[in-house]
Structure formats: C-alpha cells, structure tokens
Amino acid sequence: MTDRQIVVTGLGATTPLGGDVPTTWDAVLAGKSGAAPLPPEWLERYDLPVTFAARLAEPPEAKLSRPETKRLDPSGQYALVAAREAWADAGLATPARRPGEQPGDGVPVVPERLAVCVASGIGGVWTLLDSYDTLKEKGPKRILPLTVPMLMPNGPAAAISLEFGARAGVHTAVSACASGAESIAQAVDLIRSGRADVVIAGGTEAAIHPLPIAGFASMHALSTRNDDPAAASRPYDVDRDGFVIGEGAAVMVLESAEHAAARGARVHAVLAGAGITSDAHHIAAPEPQGAGASRAIRAALEDAHLSPADVVHVNAHATSTPVGDVAEVAALRAGLGPALDGVAVSATKSMTGHLLGAAGALEAVFTVLAVRDRVAPPTINLLKLDPRVKIDVVGDQPRELRPGAAVNNAFGFGGHNVALAFVAAS
Structure with missing residues (x-):
C-alpha cells in the first residue's frame, strides 16, 4: 500500500434538488427543500402514516434511452445518469463499444486500470417488489429475464462498469446509509494499492416505495410532518421528529494525482483520507x-x-x-x-x-x-x-x-x- 495522493476530477449527481451537480449545488446554496407530497394515487391505495418524500427533481427518462430504462432498476438508472455526468466532467473519453470503433472526445483510460465502487443500501427494491406482485397476479412466465440483474445490489455498479469498460474490479459496499461514503473509501484503497489509476465511486438509492416507507415509519424513523413537508427535515432543531426519505445518486471520478496530472485534468479537490x-x-x-x-x-x-x-x-x-x-x-x-x-x-x-x-x-x-x-x-x-x-x-x-x-x-x-x-x- 502506497501513500499516493488521490484527487477528485469528476462530479455527477441526480437528486431531489436537480438533475445534475450544478443545479443541485445552486439549490443547496439557495436553501431550497426537495420534500413534497407523494402522488395522490399512492395516498388512495396505501394507508401510509407518512405522505411525503424527497423525490428526484428530474426523471431519469430525460437522459436515458428507453432500452436503458427497461433494463435497469431505478437505482441503476440514477447511478448511470450520475456516472455519465461525472465521467464527462472529468474530461474522459467515452470508450469504444464495437471492434474498430474509436473512443469519443476526451482522454482514454486503460480499462485494466479503471475500477468501479458504487453502492446501494437497499438495492433494486422496486424490481423485487413489483416482480413479486407480477408473480402473484400473473404467474412465473411473466417475470422478466433481467429481473435478478435488476434487483441485485451490485446491479448499478455492474451497469457502470459495462458503460465505461472498467476491468480493474467492480465493488458494491452494502452498509446501509454509510454505503456511498464507504464506496469512496474503498476507492482510496484501490488506488493506493496500485490496482487502479481511476475509480468511479459513489452511491445510489431508489427506495421511495410504499414498503420501505411503511418499514421506516413503523420504527418511528420518519418525520410525520405531513402538513408541511418542506419543513420536516430539521436537523438539530428541538422539534425534529425524524428524517425525510429521499432518492437519487451521486458519483465522483477519483484518480491518482500522477494520472490526473499526466492528462492535464482539472482537479476539484484532494481526497486526503478516509x-x-x-x-x-x-x-x-x-x-x-x-x-x-x-x-x-x-x-x-x-x-x-x-x-x-x-x-x-x-x-x-x-x-x-x-x-x-x-x-x-x-x-x-x-x-x-x-x-x-x-x-x-x-x-x-x-x-x-x-x-x-x-x-x-x-x-x-x-x-x-x-x-x-x-x-x-x-x-x-x-x-x-x-x-x-x-x-x-x-x-x-x-x-x-x-x-x-x-x-x-x-x-x-x-x-x-x-x-x-x-x-x-x-
């Protein structure tokens, strides 16, 4: 293990405040809330004690093709949107996909020196639960062939590895609400160990579904401020009563300082320790x-x-x-x-x-x-x-x-x- 300096060269996100990093950051600095009431049809069908959440500001369909949305659980969709933004922000080339095809604009990365560490705390809950409903109502023949790859927690990381041709390893830390940060810490080890020069790291979650909401509500973890969703998440306030469930993804491109300098990359910051x-x-x-x-x-x-x-x-x-x-x-x-x-x-x-x-x-x-x-x-x-x-x-x-x-x-x-x-x- 070496003490290689690790730099952040790319940032990507899709969040309740915006479909990319600049929009989200502007909204954060402006003090905006992403919490809002859940769809009326949910409220009619489910007797949930919590009727609001922080849902995505921009649907993934705005940036993904129809085949991509059909083949990925929402958690994978969010991750791919964020990863593409981070990759482009880092100034890296889109890899060639077919024999003889040339990379897109940017600096190529050696696939054997590129890794992925992208996590999900819960995984493809929408795919799992919707598929179970289909099984009960229509039988096993109606279950999609990609059901298992869509529901598995490492599905988003795998999709990103396929997108960018990462062959130095694909990892998924499943550690609840620490998962995304632990993936970034894993990336530190990958680069310092010499296994990779570049790592796409981050986390994704798409768990605004009636079952997780009911489960969190049952353990009294969620705020029940249904009359004022925007004011419900109030850390450190004497009247706080729980968290507001949100969804989205955030990804960063991490590189050894030597690799970033060799290609003349812009550096956002240094990831100094974990x-x-x-x-x-x-x-x-x-x-x-x-x-x-x-x-x-x-x-x-x-x-x-x-x-x-x-x-x-x-x-x-x-x-x-x-x-x-x-x-x-x-x-x-x-x-x-x-x-x-x-x-x-x-x-x-x-x-x-x-x-x-x-x-x-x-x-x-x-x-x-x-x-x-x-x-x-x-x-x-x-x-x-x-x-x-x-x-x-x-x-x-x-x-x-x-x-x-x-x-x-x-x-x-x-x-x-x-x-x-x-x-x-x-």
Whole structure:
C-alpha cells in the first residue's frame, strides 16, 4: 500500500434538488427543500402514516434511452445518469463499444486500470417488489429475464462498469446509509494499492416505495410532518421528529494525482483520507457517545496527515432524528476536541432529505464543492437549536470558509461509520 495522493476530477449527481451537480449545488446554496407530497394515487391505495418524500427533481427518462430504462432498476438508472455526468466532467473519453470503433472526445483510460465502487443500501427494491406482485397476479412466465440483474445490489455498479469498460474490479459496499461514503473509501484503497489509476465511486438509492416507507415509519424513523413537508427535515432543531426519505445518486471520478496530472485534468479537490469503523452496539441505534463515529473521524484525519485544528468544515450525517443528531455531536466533540468550536457544521439533509445508500456520496460531493468554493452550505428549518447541540451550525444562509480541510460523516444501521477528509487542490 502506497501513500499516493488521490484527487477528485469528476462530479455527477441526480437528486431531489436537480438533475445534475450544478443545479443541485445552486439549490443547496439557495436553501431550497426537495420534500413534497407523494402522488395522490399512492395516498388512495396505501394507508401510509407518512405522505411525503424527497423525490428526484428530474426523471431519469430525460437522459436515458428507453432500452436503458427497461433494463435497469431505478437505482441503476440514477447511478448511470450520475456516472455519465461525472465521467464527462472529468474530461474522459467515452470508450469504444464495437471492434474498430474509436473512443469519443476526451482522454482514454486503460480499462485494466479503471475500477468501479458504487453502492446501494437497499438495492433494486422496486424490481423485487413489483416482480413479486407480477408473480402473484400473473404467474412465473411473466417475470422478466433481467429481473435478478435488476434487483441485485451490485446491479448499478455492474451497469457502470459495462458503460465505461472498467476491468480493474467492480465493488458494491452494502452498509446501509454509510454505503456511498464507504464506496469512496474503498476507492482510496484501490488506488493506493496500485490496482487502479481511476475509480468511479459513489452511491445510489431508489427506495421511495410504499414498503420501505411503511418499514421506516413503523420504527418511528420518519418525520410525520405531513402538513408541511418542506419543513420536516430539521436537523438539530428541538422539534425534529425524524428524517425525510429521499432518492437519487451521486458519483465522483477519483484518480491518482500522477494520472490526473499526466492528462492535464482539472482537479476539484484532494481526497486526503478516509476512516471506517463499526459500533457493535445496536442494529439501528447509534452508540450514544459516538465512540465508533469519533474513531472514524480521527482515523480519517490521521490517514490524511491532518490535525483537528486543520478542519474548518464538517458536512454532518445529521438525519434529523432525535437520537442520531445528538450522538453525532458527541462524536464530533470526541473526534475534534476543542478545535470543533471553530468548525462550521452543515446539515444538508435538511434540503435533500435522506438518500440512504446515496447520502454519503452526495454529501461527499457537497464537501468537495465546499472546499473548492470555500463556502459552507446552509442548514434550513433550524428554528430553535437543541441545547444539547453545542456546535457551530451554519444557519439558513451559506457561510464563507477560510482555507482548510473538510470532513464528511456517514453512518448506517448496523453500526457502520465512515469519515472522509478533503482538502483544496493546490
């Protein structure tokens, strides 16, 4: 394992706030909410206790062909949209698909040096559940031949590998809401180990379906603020009552600094370090003192050769659950110590909702942009700060950042903890 520097050269996303990264970032800085009521037909058919969610702002059909939408679960569709944007943003060539065909515009990548790490926390839930309905109502002969590839959690990563000809490995971390961030951390290891020069990394989720909504509602994880969806996700607010389920995908292209420099690539930021730990505490609840999460933060900084004093910004996991937000504050205090008092903390799920397996990847994209543009995104719906939250939360307006490092936190059911550390490109 070498200490190769890893840079972010491409960003892509499709989210409840926009169909690409620039649109989404503009909406975040403007403090917009992506939460809205669910379709009326859902409300008529299902007696759901939660009647809203943060759905995609732009349907994937706007950017994919009909055959692509027919052959991919929505989670795979979202991932492919985000990956294509990230690939183009990185200035890489579209690979040749047939014998004799030449690559498209951009710099080619050696397929044997290109890997994919794209995760989903739940996988192809729409395909699985819709196929079961078809089985019950119409019989096994009506099940589509691509049902299994569409529902398997590694389906989105596999689709991306086929799209770009990645032959250095295709990986899918399934670690609940830490999945997207863990995939980015996996990419760090792939590049440092010498297995790959370029990795397409991120997460995707398409779980706004009646069953997951009912399941999350049954465990009292979702906000029930049905009368005001836009105000429902309120991290750190004394009146928070749960998260808003969201959907989408976020992907970044990561490269060794040498590879990026050799092709003259533009660099958004440096992915300086990653930390992964586990709680071994509870299947859903975080460890109350944030012990595992704080170890992940410290590990990311150590890996990046940074000290807590170097950190100027944190994009917090901050789902808007009464227990989770406070545990993360304890983790930040334990991980950063007195230096936390000078750190601007943003909770962007207040706007995007919680994208589950894609959340860590999307918030990693936001962290890259915060470092690049030197601006911390706002936290909306924070009317009265919980007195147990003794941190500097960025309010409803963006805040200018001084030069320094930024940390992105992502945690998941099962006790998964991931922290990523980014610094500005030199």
